[in-house]
Amino acid sequence: MDVTAKTDAAPITLDRLRKVYPDGTVAVGELSLEIDSGEVTVLIGPSGCGKSTVLRMVNRLIEPSDGRILIDGADVTTADPVQLRRTIGYVIQNVGLFPHQNVRANVGTVPRMLGWDRKRIAERTDELLDLVGLEPSRYAARYPHELSGGQRQRVGFARALAADPKVLLMDEPFSAVDPINRGRLQDEFLRLRESVRKTTILVTHDLQEAIKLGDRIAVLSDHAQLQQYATPAELLARPGNEFVERFVGEDRGIMRLSVTSIPTDGLRPVEEAGEGAPVVAAGSTLREAFGAMLATGRGAVVVQDGDTPVGALTAADVQVALASAAVRPAA
Numbered sequence: 001m002d003v004t005a006k007t008d009a010a011p012i013t014l015d016r017l018r019k020v021y022p023d024g025t026v027a028v029g030e031l032s033l034e035i036d037s038g039e040v041t042v043l044i045g046p047s048g049c050g051k052s053t054v055l056r057m058v059n060r061l062i063e064p065s066d067g068r069i070l071i072d073g074a075d076v077t078t079a080d081p082v083q084l085r086r087t088i089g090y091v092i093q094n095v096g097l098f099p100h101q102n103v104r105a106n107v108g109t110v111p112r113m114l115g116w117d118r119k120r121i122a123e124r125t126d127e128l129l130d131l132v133g134l135e136p137s138r139y140a141a142r143y144p145h146e147l148s149g150g151q152r153q154r155v156g157f158a159r160a161l162a163a164d165p166k167v168l169l170m171d172e173p174f175s176a177v178d179p180i181n182r183g184r185l186q187d188e189f190l191r192l193r194e195s196v197r198k199t200t201i202l203v204t205h206d207l208q209e210a211i212k213l214g215d216r217i218a219v220l221s222d223h224a225q226l227q228q229y230a231t232p233a234e235l236l237a238r239p240g241n242e243f244v245e246r247f248v249g250e251d252r253g254i255m256r257l258s259v260t261s262i263p264t265d266g267l268r269p270v271e272e273a274g275e276g277a278p279v280v281a282a283g284s285t286l287r288e289a290f291g292a293m294l295a296t297g298r299g300a301v302v303v304q305d306g307d308t309p310v311g312a313l314t315a316a317d318v319q320v321a322l323a324s325a326a327v328r329p330a331a
């Protein structure tokens with residue numbers, strides 16, 4: 001892990017957070033959650049269970065009725081909301097770019113408010129556009145309507161990161177783009193996380209997305225009641241109660257393939273894979289190994305560390321690896 005990037009992040013504590021809207025709707029009953037510095041925590045749960053309300057209390061777009069929110073140990077429920085929002089990146093479904101400002105101006109919004117000089121803003125904008133894969137010379141002068149949905153989402157992400165916030169809030173960030181682009185954006189998000197490690201709270205409806213992007217997943221039921229808070233692997237292997245079991249559904253066995261790595265020991269001798277068997281890299285997931293078997297119609301793969309074959313894994317071994325991962329203590 002990149003230590004310098006890690007220092008940019010801050011832990012978040014939600015302490016008995018509560019929101020009752022003026023009409024009496026209890027959106028959030030009482031939620032407590034510890035989010036480690038630099039981690040991505042996903043809030044997931046049925047429609048209307050209070051996910052967005054929780055997220056929007058963190059940047060004070062919504063005022064909590066009770067409870068505290070600590071960022072880096074400081075209670076932000078008493079901070080000036082405008083100042084606070086400048087230190088928190090916020091990415092929403094339809095991006096919310098300013099339509100009459102070009103990409104450069106959109107990305108520079110918060111640095112401008114913070115009074116950075118033009119040169120510093122321009123340098124930062126170029127750096128961020130590069131980071132999200134939009135070449136500045138080509139895209140900086142464009143207006144939002146001259147971009148695809150996925151490109152707009154990238155600009156939104158660059159804008160959220162512009163002033164180097166310690167915290168990033170993302171509300172259904174990828175749900176407005178088509179499935180192929182969504183997958184690409186998710187992959188980019190994972191890649192970006194290697195260099196820009198912000199403490200992130202991400203709201204989604206999509207369990208696959210939660211499993212792919214989350215370090216931890218908080219499953220909520222109505223009134224933002226916390227049903228389980230666990231790593232993706234733990235959640236799928238050991239749903240904490242009936243609600244979570246129903247929520248993760250019957251596909252959880254299949255999904256576990258994506259969050260479980262090929263075992264490092266106990267592999268068969270390479271020869272057992274047979275001549276011409278597909279090769280997967282050591283450290284790949286069971287899903288990648290099983291996918292390679294299905295794609296080639298073979299019953300085994302060769303596991304390779306760099307250029308060196310280290311063993312063979314059969315379809316039956318995949319099942320055994322899944323079963324033994326379930327009894328191991330949580331990662």
Ligand SMILES: Nc1ncnc2c1ncn2[C@@H]1O[C@H](COP(=O)(O)OP(=O)(O)OP(=O)(O)O)[C@@H](O)[C@H]1O
Nearest residue numbers: 021022023025027046047048049050051052053054
């Ligand atoms: N301004 C408001 N006034 C009254 N009730 C509200 C208000 N905003 C949201 N609610 C209610 O609070 C509850 C939680 O809403 P919230 O948007 O946080 O849920 P959500 O889990 O994000 O939903 P979705 O997944 O459908 O976006 C819902 O019952 C909603 O109808």
